[in-house]
Amino acid sequence: MKIKGTVWKFGDHINTDDIISARYLNTTDEKELSLHCFETIRPDFAKKVKKGDIIVAGENFGCGSSREHAPISIKGSGISVVIAKSFARIFFRNSINIGLPLIELKEVDEIEEGDILEVDFSVGHVKNMRNGKIYKFNRYPEFLEKIIESGGLMKIAEKYVKEIEKNENPKY
Amino acid sequence: MTISQKILAFHSDKKEVLPGDFIECNVDLILANDITGPLAIEEFEKIGAKKVFDPKKIVLVPDHFTPCKDIKSAELVKKLREFSKKYGVRFYEIGRAGIEHVLLPEEGLTLPGQLIIGADSHTCTYGAVCSFSTGVGSTDVAYAMITGKLWFKVPETIKFYYYGRLKEFVGGKDLILYTIGKIGVNGANYKSMEFTGPVIENLPMDDRFTMCNMAIEGGAKNGIIKFDRITENYLKEIDAKFEIKLDLKTDSENDYEKIIEINVDKIDPQVASPHLPSNSKSVWEYKDVKIDQVVIGSCTNGRISDLRKTAKILKGKKIHPEVRCIIIPATQKIYQEALKEGLIEIFLSAGCVISPPTCGPCLGGHMGVLSKGEVAIATTNRNFIGRMGHPESYVYLSNPEVAIASAIKGKICHPEEVI
Ligand code: SF4
Numbered sequence A: 001m002k003i004k005g006t007v008w009k010f011g012d013h014i015n016t017d018d019i020i021s022a023r024y025l026n027t028t029d030e031k032e033l034s035l036h037c038f039e040t041i042r043p044d045f046a047k048k049v050k051k052g053d054i055i056v057a058g059e060n061f062g063c064g065s066s067r068e069h070a071p072i073s074i075k076g077s078g079i080s081v082v083i084a085k086s087f088a089r090i091f092f093r094n095s096i097n098i099g100l101p102l103i104e105l106k107e108v109d110e111i112e113e114g115d116i117l118e119v120d121f122s123v124g125h126v127k128n129m130r131n132g133k134i135y136k137f138n139r140y141p142e143f144l145e146k147i148i149e150s151g152g153l154m155k156i157a158e159k160y161v162k163e164i165e166k167n168e169n170p171k172y
Numbered sequence B: 001m002t003i004s005q006k007i008l009a010f011h012s013d014k015k016e017v018l019p020g021d022f023i024e025c026n027v028d029l030i031l032a033n034d035i036t037g038p039l040a041i042e043e044f045e046k047i048g049a050k051k052v053f054d055p056k057k058i059v060l061v062p063d064h065f066t067p068c069k070d071i072k073s074a075e076l077v078k079k080l081r082e083f084s085k086k087y088g089v090r091f092y093e094i095g096r097a098g099i100e101h102v103l104l105p106e107e108g109l110t111l112p113g114q115l116i117i118g119a120d121s122h123t124c125t126y127g128a129v130c131s132f133s134t135g136v137g138s139t140d141v142a143y144a145m146i147t148g149k150l151w152f153k154v155p156e157t158i159k160f161y162y163y164g165r166l167k168e169f170v171g172g173k174d175l176i177l178y179t180i181g182k183i184g185v186n187g188a189n190y191k192s193m194e195f196t197g198p199v200i201e202n203l204p205m206d207d208r209f210t211m212c213n214m215a216i217e218g219g220a221k222n223g224i225i226k227f228d229r230i231t232e233n234y235l236k237e238i239d240a241k242f243e244i245k246l247d248l249k250t251d252s253e254n255d256y257e258k259i260i261e262i263n264v265d266k267i268d269p270q271v272a273s274p275h276l277p278s279n280s281k282s283v284w285e286y287k288d289v290k291i292d293q294v295v296i297g298s299c300t301n302g303r304i305s306d307l308r309k310t311a312k313i314l315k316g317k318k319i320h321p322e323v324r325c326i327i328i329p330a331t332q333k334i335y336q337e338a339l340k341e342g343l344i345e346i347f348l349s350a351g352c353v354i355s356p357p358t359c360g361p362c363l364g365g366h367m368g369v370l371s372k373g374e375v376a377i378a379t380t381n382r383n384f385i386g387r388m389g390h391p392e393s394y395v396y397l398s399n400p401e402v403a404i405a406s407a408i409k410g411k412i413c414h415p416e417e418v419i
Helices: A030-034 A069-076 A089-098 A106-110 A142-150 A153-166 B003-011 B037-046 B071-087 B100-106 B121-129 B138-147 B172-183 B205-218 B229-237 B304-314 B332-340 B343-350 B400-409
Strands: A002-009 A054-057 A081-084 A102-104 A116-120 A125-128 A134-136 B022-026 B029-033 B058-061 B115-118 B132-135 B149-153 B157-163 B192-196 B222-224 B258-263 B270-272 B280-282 B293-296 B324-327 B375-378 B394-397
Touching (some): A030 A069, A089 A102, A089 B138, B003 B132, B003 B157, B029 B138, B058 B100, B100 B205, B115 B121, B121 B205, B205 B229, B205 B304, B293 B400, B304 B400, B324 B343, B332 B343
Parallel strands (some): A081 A102, B029 B058, B029 B115, B157 B192, B293 B375
Antiparallel strands (some): A116 A125, B270 B394
């Protein structure tokens, strides 16, 4: 899979309150959440973000609460992938589980706001179109790759549910 | 293996696991609240699931925007209520409930050796009773409600060894703020924090809950404290029924990834300045920080001992005329106990507001939201930008004694300065 998009650059420790403020957590609607994505720290984000755009950030992206509303609002706003030096743990799980691609990359400091990146997941490359530089990233471990390939955690659960209906003792 | 690794191995029917292994585990308890529960229920229904794996092991607690602050939050809680009726899972109605992470241990639902997940980052609180408990997302909860299982990556464990003598007014909150200040907000990312040493061995249960509660503020997957005499007495006191089926001790020092030793002799009460919990310093370094609001409550410091400590300093004094002081007993039981002991009377006479048990202002939900430019000191666990209201408001974190002393003086101060 290949993706091309424009970079929105963020710093270190972007927390889930920065991504979606708690005052909007009284809804679960992806569209509505995406309207308030990054509202506190980048008020223009929701208006200007285009489908396919890419977030590039520093350390510990997504730290803070467990709200899945955070990756949902990012996905809902059209962001195709988040690239960061590192991710907070629960944000990482949530993104895998809902199918928002994440990439860990050490060299994010060389990428600037407005750069256009081309991401090739099949080979694990990020190419910066501004200067032609190519960065390698590690693909997911096999276990997680399986969840993603299945289409997310709920797709696996769906199979399980069907299995139960057929057979009272499924072997999962 | 460390305690955390042993609990994970036990629940995946393996003799041994190694850090970095991906495993699937059986879970003993699943928690969701009024923010994360509805999302999990939607996922559950979307794929046509018809039953939960075990209704007794699922708990839904509406505590964030309750008593419901608006129509939207009322709809969310309704979703939990209806799901609980349909599938027979536990649901705690307001008036018989409280903040999830204080309520569940109080109800005897969190027990040693268990594997607990919750769609709330502070689920790590129950490490205090020596369970492996960790925050997950709503999809995780939906999956686990159906299958009774969930995937985990086995974490490394960092051992924190506390020794020395605690100064007066220094407790669990100060130790954890100090520790996070030392390691940073991602100092333990993906890892277990195991709190050990002579100081922890003598630390009361409430302080242990506070420490494990904030393990996530260091990025950790879980915080955990060895099962000992204090845990055992506590569980007896609340009449919890339990049986320990595995050896809850870390085998050897070599099982830790790292050992961090902390001498507590010189630790003063800590205050973390905006906008990170790791910005912690001695309270003496805050010379002239005027405050508008004080919040004493939350899953970190809304327990009965927190209210007792608060009342002890406040008794016979008044809240500063320019300060609003909000006190939130974390559960119905704690509220009643505070009433019985006369604490509520002390708070009311001094000019405090008593809120019903709720998360409320801790996440800027309701019951004390800050306006632009306002400053608060709170016993909560996060001081991120806009956490308690306006993006240009400021939250300082502290223990209850520092918070109430500051409420009396009108600016951040050491409890000594008001007694
Ligand atoms: S009291 Fe605050 S930190 Fe605790 S569960 Fe409620 S919102 Fe979260």
